[in-house]
Amino acid sequence: MIQLINVNKHFGPLHVLVDVDLTVKSGEKLVVIGPSGSGKSTLIRCMNLLERPTSGTVIVDGVDITAPGAPLTKVRQSVAMVFQQFNLYPHKTVLENVTMAPILVKGIPREEAEASGLEFLDRVGLKHKANAYPSQLSGGQQQRVAIARALNMRPKIMLFDEPTSALDPEMVQEVLDVMIGLSQEGITMVVVTHEMGFAREVADRVIFMDGGQILEEGPPEHFFEAPRHERTRLFLSRILR
Amino acid sequence: MMEELAALAQWHNVRFMAEGLWITLRISGLTIAFSFILGTLLGVMRYSGHWLLARIAAVYIESFRASPLILLILLFRFTMPLKPVNSGTLAMTLFTAAIVGEIVRGGLNSVDKGQWEAARSQGFTWWQTMQHIVLPQALRKMIPPLTGQFITVVKDTSYVWVVGVQELTGKGVIILGQHGSTL
Ligand SMILES: Nc1ncnc2c1ncn2[C@@H]1O[C@H](COP(=O)(O)OP(=O)(O)O)[C@@H](O)[C@H]1O
Ligand SMILES: [Mg+2]
Numbered sequence: 001m002i003q004l005i006n007v008n009k010h011f012g013p014l015h016v017l018v019d020v021d022l023t024v025k026s027g028e029k030l031v032v033i034g035p036s037g038s039g040k041s042t043l044i045r046c047m048n049l050l051e052r053p054t055s056g057t058v059i060v061d062g063v064d065i066t067a068p069g070a071p072l073t074k075v076r077q078s079v080a081m082v083f084q085q086f087n088l089y090p091h092k093t094v095l096e097n098v099t100m101a102p103i104l105v106k107g108i109p110r111e112e113a114e115a116s117g118l119e120f121l122d123r124v125g126l127k128h129k130a131n132a133y134p135s136q137l138s139g140g141q142q143q144r145v146a147i148a149r150a151l152n153m154r155p156k157i158m159l160f161d162e163p164t165s166a167l168d169p170e171m172v173q174e175v176l177d178v179m180i181g182l183s184q185e186g187i188t189m190v191v192v193t194h195e196m197g198f199a200r201e202v203a204d205r206v207i208f209m210d211g212g213q214i215l216e217e218g219p220p221e222h223f224f225e226a227p228r229h230e231r232t233r234l235f236l237s238r239i240l241r
Numbered sequence: 242m243m244e245e246l247a248a249l250a251q252w253h254n255v256r257f258m259a260e261g262l263w264i265t266l267r268i269s270g271l272t273i274a275f276s277f278i279l280g281t282l283l284g285v286m287r288y289s290g291h292w293l294l295a296r297i298a299a300v301y302i303e304s305f306r307a308s309p310l311i312l313l314i315l316l317f318r319f320t321m322p323l324k325p326v327n328s329g330t331l332a333m334t335l336f337t338a339a340i341v342g343e344i345v346r347g348g349l350n351s352v353d354k355g356q357w358e359a360a361r362s363q364g365f366t367w368w369q370t371m372q373h374i375v376l377p378q379a380l381r382k383m384i385p386p387l388t389g390q391f392i393t394v395v396k397d398t399s400y401v402w403v404v405g406v407q408e409l410t411g412k413g414v415i416i417l418g419q420h421g422s423t424l
Contacts, residue, residue, distance in 0.1 A: 048362055076364040087359035091377050101363035104373065153363060 001026040007056030018212040031199040032192045034209030040192045080150030084162040086142040088134040095130040120148040140171030160191040261412030269395045272333040280341025288349040305339035318404040329401030348379035
């Protein structure tokens with residue numbers, strides 16, 4: 001479903017991803033953990049080519065998106081991303097946020113996009129905010145709208161980059177609950193998060209990144225019970241406290 | 242003093258001034274409309290970072306911004322086969338477009354990078370992102386500086402007087418001259 005083959009990413013002198021190989025199976029729920037600056041965002045952003053790897057190959061749904069002239073906008077329609085800072089379109093209403101891309105990118109008729117958009121807003125508990133503007137919503141509500149916006153593209157893959165890190169603590173759970181609900185479906189999820197409770201409940205596999213490499217991977221229990229590397233233990237002891 | 246003021250208010254003087262006002266409005270209206278279009282284009286080009294388009298825009302903007310407007314008006318008057326009022330309007334348009342271009346670029350730069358990422362991740366093309374997401378947000382932030390610049394345009398129409406076009410200020414000066422005024 002998603003395949004990274006020998007991926008390297010440099011930012012000037014910085015070698016941010018080092019020979020990364022990773023395969024995410026269709027329907028898999030993958031959680032990515034690791035200290036700040038270890039390359040988690042860069043890794044996940046290579047999966048929809050928001051960052052272009054310096055070398056290596058990224059294959060999404062059978063398409064080599066690193067090849068010259070790859071149908072990027074086409075592939076991105078089925079790979080949705082949810083950001084730490086939500087990145088809703090502030091000049092558009094909640095419903096417009098959810099329907100713009102389906103209408104303009106996928107060419108879905110407005111009525112249809114609005115009907116499904118309202119369904120997804122309902123699912124994240126925000127149908128009644130359809131005509132509000134993002135600035136009128138709390139952080140947790142904005143992130144739930146961002147998830148509805150992602151869902152209304154009917155993606156096969158969803159990428160989450162620390163979706164709860166910018167939220168006040170009391171709003172974290174409402175977003176995690178929506179994500180847990182999503183995980184019941186066949187959708188492929190890659191989630192960068194330090195919410196180990198979420199990882200334990202949802203993840204098929206957890207990878208620990210350090211210094212631009214995948215240092216350790218396994219099912220969530222592995223990380224709670226028997227992390228192999230000292231760095232992993234140290235990191236977990238800090239986030240689990 | 243009162244007599245002089247009364248003389249100024251005579252019908253033919255008022256009409257004379259009204260013609261000046263019309264010319265001022267025409268020059269500034271055309272300048273504002275065309276410099277807005279051209280300036281937006283220049284601002285987007287420079288912001289795009291495109292190796293060629295961005296450079297063309299940068300050279301244009303820096304050259305015109307560095308030239309005194311009055312010099313441009315004189316230069317255009319004597320090098321272009323146009324009526325003075327038109328060569329003046331053209332000079333003002335090209336000059337103002339450079340300034341509008343920088344205002345537009347500033348507005349675009351002030352839009353959060355996350356907007357690009359969200360839009361591109363949803364499959365929007367570069368142009369769609371610019372048109373539907375980034376430019377509308379930038380335009381809102383550009384309203385105050387643009388308003389200021391366009392007020393300056395109205396005032397600067399008086400420069401066109403130096404090439405023989407009698408707009409509002411020019412006609413006023415003529416009337417005052419006729420009445421030997423010390424106003
Ligand atoms: N656009 C960029 N330009 C330069 N350096 C960057 C850029 N994006 C990320 N980096 C650097 O790459 C490293 C990895 O960043 P990132 O992938 O964001 O890590 P993480 O998400 O794990 O915190 C960091 O040192 C960061 O400063
Ligand atoms: Mg990050």
